[in-house]
Amino acid sequence: MNILQYGMQHVRRAAVLALSTFAHNKPNLIKGLLPELLPLLYDQTVVKQELIRTVDLGPFKHVVDDGLELRKAAFECVDTLLDSCLDQLNPSSFIVPYLKSGLDDHYDVKMPCHLILSKLADKCPSAVLAVLDSLVDPLQKTINFKPKIDAVKQEVDRNEDMIRSALRAIVSLNRISGGDCSLKFKNLLSEISKSPSLRDKYYSTRNE
Known part of the structure; x- marks a missing residue:
């Protein structure tokens, strides 16, 4: 759980992918942890401005979003949880603001x-x-x-x-x-x- 809060984004992404794997293959192992994990997982879907940077490529400027892959993995994890652990989720707290924000993302x-x-x-x-x-x-x-x-x-x-x-x-x-x-x-x-x-x-x- 600490990894999802304090780890670097590539470490948090690895943790989210691991959670997705458990949700798909062994959902009973994580169901008891979901009340604590879900708020942390949902937070990974939020655009973090500190992870967005501009790279100068001579005459062009390119915006790089280092949090994109993590957000994508987090939403894909929620998608898996909807199939395997729906009874543990509260859709109302996820749809707004998290899903609404994702619908307007990359x-x-x-x-x-x-x-x-x-x-x-x-x-x-x-x-x-x-x-x-x-x-x-x-x-x-x-x-x-x-x-x-x-x-x-x-x-x-x-x-x-x-x-x-x-x-x-x-x-x-x-x-x-x-x-x-x-x-x-x-x-x-x-x-x-x-x-x-x-x-x-x-x-x-x-x-x-």
Whole structure:
């Protein structure tokens, strides 16, 4: 536990990966520890400004986020725990602020967060429904994001993958009974239906 609090980020990432392995293979060994471990795990999903640095590459400046891999591993660990230790988790304390923040993070973090949101919509719909309004903005931002005009094919393809990933989460949210109580979510669905590109992707995703 001390490692998750005080270790270097690569050590904390190794601890998170070990926790994921136990959660997948031997969940009974960690269930009793989860009340103490979960707050520490959730803290690893938060963007740490002190781990973000700018590297000067001559005429260019490149931003390096040394905490990215740790955040990604932490969310993937939560995803595993949802499958093996759901009865030990309190989804409400995780969705806001942690999952909400992850939905607005880097591509590598958003992807597992979309999967987590889909699972929560299926397994804990009431917890998701209670905060549905607050989840709309990051999803809307993701599906409307446009790469730069000079973006390379890899960047364009990654963005398309991210849009489809977000749309899968939106499809799952739309299956929740009572989801139409959220005006913001209804407006998001309306926006998707009015965009030929998004509408086609949405229905394609729904039929997967």
